[in-house]
Amino acid sequence: MPANLDEIDHHLLDLLQQDSGRTLAELGDLVGLSPSAVQRRVERYRASGLVRREVAVVDPSAALLAVCLVTLDHESPEEHARFREWVLAAPEVQQLYNVSGDHDYVVVLATTGMPHHRRVADRVLKSAPGLRRYSTMFVLDPVWTSLTVPTRDA
Amino acid sequence: MPANLDEIDHHLLDLLQQDSGRTLAELGDLVGLSPSAVQRRVERYRASGLVRREVAVVDPSAALLAVCLVTLDHESPEEHARFREWVLAAPEVQQLYNVSGDHDYVVVLATTGMPHHRRVADRVLKSAPGLRRYSTMFVLDPVWTSLTVPTRDA
């Protein structure tokens, strides 16, 4: 996974993170390369794991999102592993972060509505192994969502 | 934006949210349709806004993520609007949710490292209009990240 990224790489990765539906020719025009050169760079990102995959982004306002702050009973690695495995088994878990501070995990749940959310919260969180307690913040408005990551300082 | 989605639509949307790099023929095999039928359905999702766009997902472990809980001074719509506009202007803001509960917003920041994070936090949050206080949870491990949304109950 070579971190040897030049200016064009940064530009390309920005463009791909915004919209990967563009053709190689379009990308080439935007960054000043031929289509084949673009193709070879993009293939390199994929092979190195820098670019994991391409996904379609579904309008999040069609769903009910909830941000849950989770605290576990103990700090043992085994307990963390069990908890992760348990939570990841649920497809409604959109994001799972191990975080520093008062809580151990931040879990983002995406469901079709409150009934669905209750079922998922009961099944996934309430009965999760090693869970001490959790609190839920319901998302009133998903103002902005992305998975964009900066490849260099702005 | 017709919510008239049949079983094949749900299946297709699941597949596209997992990996939109597949060819129309592959998708057709997986859902039992011809490539052209798949193409027409996918085009409908895009036209209706159900599918917003396609993006490349960059490995998040290459970045420093931070989940910030923000409380504003007042509840006025104008203040919320100003705050949103201010925060959204920063490209390092990966996600911005207006939430219920003790805090007003959840902000996910993605930066290249702690120096970058400090600059962004100072510029984007500390000096945000109407901000009363915020707390930061640093992401130790981005166990799972996606923008996947369920289109029906599981």
Add this chain to the structure above:
DNA sequence: GCCGATCACGCAATAATCTCGCGTGCCCGC
């Protein structure tokens, strides 16, 4: 300072994929 190796590039031919018009069958309302 020169030479060879390596790498990324552009170009062009080929292969793969997408796009779209057409004809057919199904379902629903009349």
Add this chain to the structure above:
DNA sequence: GCGGGCACGCGAGATTATTGCGTGATCGGC
């Protein structure tokens, strides 16, 4: 029972992706 509207599969044509080849630049060793 009889149209009308839809979504389908098929297939031709256009667009796009892929790959081999030759060239120029850069770098390290001699």
